[in-house]
Amino acid sequence: MSEEMMDDEEGVIKKFMYVNRKAPYGSIYALESLEVVLIGAAFDQDVSLAFIDDGVYQLMKGQRTSGIGMKDFSPTYRALEMYDVEKLYVDQDSLAARNLTADDLIVPVEVLSSAEMADLMEDQDVVLSF
Amino acid sequence: MPMFEQGGVSVEVDEEGYLVNLNDWTPEVATAFAATGDDKIEGGLTSEHWEIINFLRKYYEEYQIAPAVRVLTKAIGKKMGADKGNSKYLYSLFQYGPGKQACRYAGLPKPTGCI
């Protein structure tokens, strides 16, 4: 990937999608993904984040981690906008299965049907899975 | 982990000199960090330095992340105006990099993605 990016002519922007499917805290995937997104933001690409399955739990409002001795990194999702990462998509079916709505989430998102999410994924140049 | 000791301040730091426990931070820690090492600030921290350090601490409190330099620059510009929200000004205060150096004084981790 990095080689491709280096070989690209200056100004060529690719569509990158980070697909998040894991809950926070239970594994390291969510935090790792967030860090890669923040680092990758320096490359000025067209970045989208998708939250599917347990990934929607990453965005839950009101996380209080003092009882489990881990850092609450949910406020960092609110900093994404300042890193020019503004396209956050959440899978409607995943929310519904978990009795959640967009109002339960810490940042504004666009809620997509499965068909819309599928189209969006097809439209990407690079898809990174976490 | 090594200990940083200077003028009554004694805190645990990592191999690059960043605080291990962010709760150990006090203004005295910032003053002591700025008074020693290769990147020390001649003449000590001024109110201009403190303005950035305090901004960083607030930013971290809100977002739980040490911002990348370009994000910090933009955020400072928004808050304090264009004459401060530019790299020239920030590097004039922190010549070893407003990301690395100022974050260290502010007791934050090294900015994510900063090598």
Added chain:
Amino acid sequence: MLLHTVNKSFERNSLDACLRLAKAGSTVLLIEDGVYAAVQGTCLEGKLKQAMDTGINLCVLAPDLLARGFATDKVIAGINAVDYAGFVQLAADHSSVQSWL
């Protein structure tokens, strides 16, 4: 009786496997990402209610629930929220612990 711990809700088939093999009178404690299953109104609610109907005691570890953004009043009625001391007590009160990972 066994104490069963489950640390996944929707992922893998940990919860299904546990509920299939846990006997009436045993206790199932939901921990880590297992706590999501204890929240009201998800597609897993029916399964947990059915388990309680068959005589399985259901518990959830409160610190893991709070960390994930859910207050204990969001838990399905009948599921008992416990703290770490309660976890230890459950382990002591049961003959052995089976961890469904």
